[in-house]
Amino acid sequence: xxxxxxxxxxxxxxxxxxxxxxxxxxxxxxxxxxxxxxxxxxxxxxxxxxxxxxxxxxxxxxxxxxxxxxxxxxxxxxxxxxxxxxxxxxxxxxxxxxxxxxxxxxxxxxxxxxxxxxxxxxxxxxxxxxxxxxxxxxxxxxxxxxxxxxxxxxxxxxxxxxxxxxxxxxxxxxxxxxxxxxxxxxxxxxxxxxxxxxxxxxxxxxxxxxx
Amino acid sequence: xxxxxxxxxxxxxxxxxxxxxxxxxxxxxxxxxxxxxxxxxxxxxxxxxxxxxxxxxxxxxxxxxxxxxxxxxxxxxxxxxxxxxxxxxxxxxxxxxxxxxxxxxxxxxxxxxxxxxxxxxxxxxxxxxxxxxxxxxxxxxxxxxxxxxxxxxxxxxxxxxxxxxxxxxxxxxxxxxxxxxxxxxxxxxxxxxxxxxxxxxxxxxxxxxxx
Numbered sequence: 001x002x003x004x005x006x007x008x009x010x011x012x013x014x015x016x017x018x019x020x021x022x023x024x025x026x027x028x029x030x031x032x033x034x035x036x037x038x039x040x041x042x043x044x045x046x047x048x049x050x051x052x053x054x055x056x057x058x059x060x061x062x063x064x065x066x067x068x069x070x071x072x073x074x075x076x077x078x079x080x081x082x083x084x085x086x087x088x089x090x091x092x093x094x095x096x097x098x099x100x101x102x103x104x105x106x107x108x109x110x111x112x113x114x115x116x117x118x119x120x121x122x123x124x125x126x127x128x129x130x131x132x133x134x135x136x137x138x139x140x141x142x143x144x145x146x147x148x149x150x151x152x153x154x155x156x157x158x159x160x161x162x163x164x165x166x167x168x169x170x171x172x173x174x175x176x177x178x179x180x181x182x183x184x185x186x187x188x189x190x191x192x193x194x195x196x197x198x199x200x201x202x203x204x205x206x207x208x209x210x211x
Numbered sequence: 212x213x214x215x216x217x218x219x220x221x222x223x224x225x226x227x228x229x230x231x232x233x234x235x236x237x238x239x240x241x242x243x244x245x246x247x248x249x250x251x252x253x254x255x256x257x258x259x260x261x262x263x264x265x266x267x268x269x270x271x272x273x274x275x276x277x278x279x280x281x282x283x284x285x286x287x288x289x290x291x292x293x294x295x296x297x298x299x300x301x302x303x304x305x306x307x308x309x310x311x312x313x314x315x316x317x318x319x320x321x322x323x324x325x326x327x328x329x330x331x332x333x334x335x336x337x338x339x340x341x342x343x344x345x346x347x348x349x350x351x352x353x354x355x356x357x358x359x360x361x362x363x364x365x366x367x368x369x370x371x372x373x374x375x376x377x378x379x380x381x382x383x384x385x386x387x388x389x390x391x392x393x394x395x396x397x398x399x400x401x402x403x404x405x406x407x408x409x410x411x412x413x414x415x416x417x418x419x420x421x422x
Binding site for chain 2: 016017020021024025028031078079080081082083085086088089090092093095096097099100102103106110111112113114116117118120121122123145146147148149150151152153183184186187189190
């Protein structure tokens with residue numbers, strides 16, 4: 001293999017790796033979002049689940065194509081088989097999310113059981129509004145390190161522009177935003193104190209200050 | 212329906228609900244555990260994944276039997292269809308976990324990609340040891356409210372008696388225990404300070420003290 005071919009193969013790898021990381025992340029978020037759509041009876045969220053399901057499906061085919069086109073050595077082939085296997089697992093999980101959101105077609109009052117189960121499980125899904133008094137407002141999700149500080153993960157949020165699903169760390173939280181989070185009851189109680197403004201946010205120490 | 216039949220049907224419901232909640236919780240834990248088995252090349256964990264996969268399969272069949280035997284009214288039937296659908300989704304997720312652990316058959320050095328992907332994804336999996344200096348030692352997971360306080364979830368732990376998977380809240384953490392957690396990098400950094408004893412644990416305020 002000459003240098004050109006080698007760098008070509010490395011580029012392939014980077015893309016397959018990026019795609020697979022995205023698939024794995026999406027497959028974890030989509031199940032939460034599917035349950036949240038039932039909890040809040042949200043057709044919007046269910047549509048997003050279908051859209052993500054399609055994206056995951058497309059990524060799976062893209063990965064397959066790239067793996068085949070890469071025409072790799074025998075040694076790499078086992079790793080690539082592993083990649084296909086994880087991709088197929090992520091796809092299967094997203095299909096499960098698709099099954100869950102189908103329940104939205106059953107009117108909410110005819111599926112009391114389902115909401116009870118989501119309420120009773122270890123990982124709960126809850127909605128909370130950011131108060132004007134909360135010092136969370138005006139900061140990004142990364143600045144707040146919401147998950148590390150409260151143990152809850154923002155799976156969707158609604159701000160003045162509309163819904164954002166599985167928001168990135170650089171999304172800014174503002175007063176009046178509704179967050180849909182999942183986590184334990186303890187974590188939710190903690191978040192509630194901050195979101196209401198009853199407790200000041202404990203900003204994580206900046207790494208530079210420690211040095 | 213007379214009172215006897217009604218209470219019989221309520222008992223059925225309670226059991227179906229309990230089973231389905233357990234299935235949902237297990238289906239969320241099993242995927243984490245499957246990725247952790249690859250990260251730590253652990254045959255033990257992979258065996259536990261297979262065991263949980265079997266349990267979930269059995270619960271699915273038990274739920275189906277109970278739903279059919281309950282012989283319900285038309286109104287309840289839609290809710291029960293929903294139950295079967297969530298059960299089937301949970302089962303599908305556990306099958307995906309089974310696919311992931313199959314990769315353990317590929318020697319670790321022949322699947323470098325997979326570990327990189329788990330490392331690069333939003334939800335990371337990490338192992339940490341509880342130091343003698345840590346005041347986490349001697350407290351239960353619930354007392355510490357680990358998830359709410361650090362944003363990391365304990366998916367497995369190894370203590371002097373062996374491995375515990377998806378540990379309950381009443382499990383006590385002791386010096387020398389190894390915890391396998393998942394969560395964000397920020398959450399892990401936070402946990403590390405507590406586990407090493409560099410920072411005192413911030414015990415959640417007891418609810419009674421607030422009143």
